[in-house]
Amino acid sequence: MMNQNVILNLKLGLIITIAIMLAGFSSSPNDQNGSQQAIPLGQHYEVFKDPTGSATITSILSGKYDDQFLPSESKYLFFGYTNDTIWLKLELQKVASEPNSAYWIENIDKLSQIEAYLVNKDGSYTIEKRGVDYLANQPIPYRSFLFHITDPSTHLVYFKLSGNLPITFMSYLHTEQGFIQNSMQYKFWSGIFYGFMASLMLYNLFLFFSIKEKMYLYYVFYIVSFLFYQAAMNTMDLEYLGKWVPAWILERSIPLVYHLLNFCMILFGKEFLTTKQNLPRMNTMLSILSGLSILFFVLVFVLPESYFVDLMAFVLGIVSPICLWIAGLLTMSKGNKAARLYLAGWSILLICITAQVLCLTAVLPFHPSFFEMIPAAAAAMEAILLSLALADKINSLKRQREEEQNLLNQRLERLVSERTKNLEKANARLIKLSTTDFLTQIPNRYQMENYLRVKMQIAEQHATPLSVILMDIDDFKLVNDHYGHDVGDQVLKSVAKIIKHTIRDTDLAGRWGGEEFLIICPNTSLHEAFIVANTLREAIEAHSFPLDQKKTGSFGVATFHKGDQTSQLVIRVDQALYRAKENGRNRVECGVPLAECRPCNWGTLPV
Known part of the structure; x- marks a missing residue:
């Protein structure tokens, strides 16, 4: 939308500019x-x-x-x-x-x-x-x-x-x-020019309040100061302020408003070209020139003679536009596309200033058009080009901000993704810590109770067998008493490894507490679980533990009965383990009535 408005301003401005130029020469008094x-x-x-x-x-x-x-x-x-x-x-x-x-x-x-x-x-x-x-x-x-x-x-x-x-x-x-007739004609074309510049000023002021970009406000300052300067050049201050201000101010109005114009155009140029970031040396030079403009603005009111302030206005009127033109050229050479239109507008201003200087130095014939109609037409054309440059600049800033926003979004997405992964890992670690025995790195009792509850529900629903094995390391207290808890911890870790490597893939093993370990055997009958337990017993008995110790284990085996609660199954397997210890340790006992079992050399084997 902004581009369309600026293009409309361009078309209208070009028509008005051409009209001003034609009117300036066709309506001059000698024609x-x-x-x-x-x-x-x-x-x-x-x-x-x-x-x-x-x-x-x-x-x-x-x-x-x-x-x-x-x-x-x-x-x-x-x-x-x-x-x-x-x-x-x-x-x-x-x-x-x-x-x-x-x-x-x-x-x-x-x-x-x-x-x-x-x-x-x-x-x-x-x-x-x-x-x-x-x-x-x-x-x-x-x-x-x-x-x-x-x-x-x-x-x-x-x-x-x-x-x-x-x-x-x-x-x-x-x-x-x-x-x-000449007076009416001059006022008519002057009204068009000042009206066009005022509308351009109001339009950019509206954009400033909408977009909140300082460039637009500085551009408005520049237009206002130029209108004051052009009005002083056209001696309109005599007509509209002659009765209200002292004569010495009217005599010095041109250098007075020019120093104001010089300050405003440097202010706008520095902001538009971002010289502070891109051209620090040129920015310093422009800051000095703007400071001199303020100084000479004040001196206009102080010095008794106007020659010096007029001379300084003349010098700054040449040096400042040249510096701004060079700054635009350097900015464009660094890839700033918006600087091209800025450079074109400033080139028009430089041509106009050059013509005035040549006129004042008698290189060109002195003609009023160099100070009235030509500057007005040049100002209109420059204002249009600078408006286009502002639009291009804002579009560039908009694209840059969109790119920066996209990069920021991507970074945020990556950050969120990384944080999510880290959180998932942390949650996994927390879950593992809450469900894994710290010493043996196998499921703890809390996790085994959950596993058992789930497997019992499956066995209940599908009428499949389920057995459990509860194992206790025989005389484990003696290890801690004789060798210390470090050796006892090594024995527990070794037993956990033997269990993991001995049980079947479908079995689940975990530490039940102290030196006790529970093995859940899905789809396993009491007789099959008894064999698994005996295999574990033999593996433990054959293993060499730290300090060449020999350790054994007692095992209780129980099977799930339809309608069992978790506590009932645990009580039965615990009772079987107790019988194994009572009957001499290093053996396997089953959690069923003895009438349903037959004795063997390594336990009471279910029939």
Whole structure:
């Protein structure tokens, strides 16, 4: 959705940009037709530079300086910073096509002091004072300084230019109707430009509150500061703030807002290009430049002369965009695709700045379009490209976050899987610990009781035989008493191993307690269990235990009867074991009445 909105902004912005550019050149005062034509007056002036400032209108009208007035060769006069007083002479009747009509002379630039002497044919004259120092004398609130000529007898106009500001005199001659049309046209196209930039600002402000990315907020700061700067360049502050702020602030408004603009564009550039992480040295350089912008912003209010702050604004206006352009190039070289659009937008800005510098240094002819329409069109195009770059940047960040989230999910899944396996292993160990005899590593009594209960249920349900064997190591107490518990433990472990290796695969054996072991024999009759027990007896008797001991075991055997409880079967096999011990040990006894058994040399064998 964001991409679609940005593309829509791109299309709309390109149309507006082209319209601004065309309007800027087609609606400039020197391109009007017919009676509405606005005439650039630069080449119609004669110029006299008075280094002493001693010339007066009286001495000039006396002809004292006639030989020092030289014809101008430029449409737009630019003298820069100078201590000279500049006098301009205009023969109005050579320019005006309708001598008996009223005219407006418009000067589109800031000057501290402009004195216009309207000389009549009889030698009399009137004085009109304009400039930042005389805003109260302006006939109507407007961005330019206006001189209204209504007397048909006025045939000469002298302008005296002086003050602290660089002297630029871009003046036009309008008919009254032509001035109205030009003013309306300029305000119309200015409204489109500022409206487009304001809508772009609001759109990005909305994105900031939606996405919470600082880049969008810094971009809004950049747009706002640029609008202030462009308004100051177009002298709109004279029209809208002239009655509310001191004259010295109006004189310094351009360097004032430019230092603010420089700070904001560096702030945005550093955040967008992530110079702190990717370009630490360039980040330091940009931080220094932004700090200088704040310093010079403050100095605008402090220094008595404006030349220094104007010079610093001019220097920063060249260095900062170049550094940001280089930072964009370096970021793009590191694989940041969003930096391409940023670089394209900044290239447009650099071209515009370069043109202004060449214009101010007289390499290019001085033309107002380099400071009004061209910057406006360049700003619109740059704003569009930067909006696209922001969208691309956010999409890249979104993809990066999705990849990081996927990696995080995978890590979490692996971690959960590992934890689950570890938990299962831990549970298995706990189960084993709770069901396995620690010493002999065979099932303990708790587990054997569970096994017995289950096997009895199966025997009950399926009517299959089930027998159990209970074995006790004979005279085991003597081992502990004579040799110690360590040897006794070794005997228990050995007996457990003999049982595991001797019983059948279907049999279950475990430690019943102390030196007693229980063997569960599923699908086994009493007679078959008796044979298994005797096999175990023989294996134990034949084994050599630690310290060359010979040990024997007594065995009781019992079989499951339908309806038996676990305790009943255990009692019978325990009674059989007791008889084996009573009858001399190292023998097998069965848990049935003696009438059902016959004696043998190794026990009482069931019939």
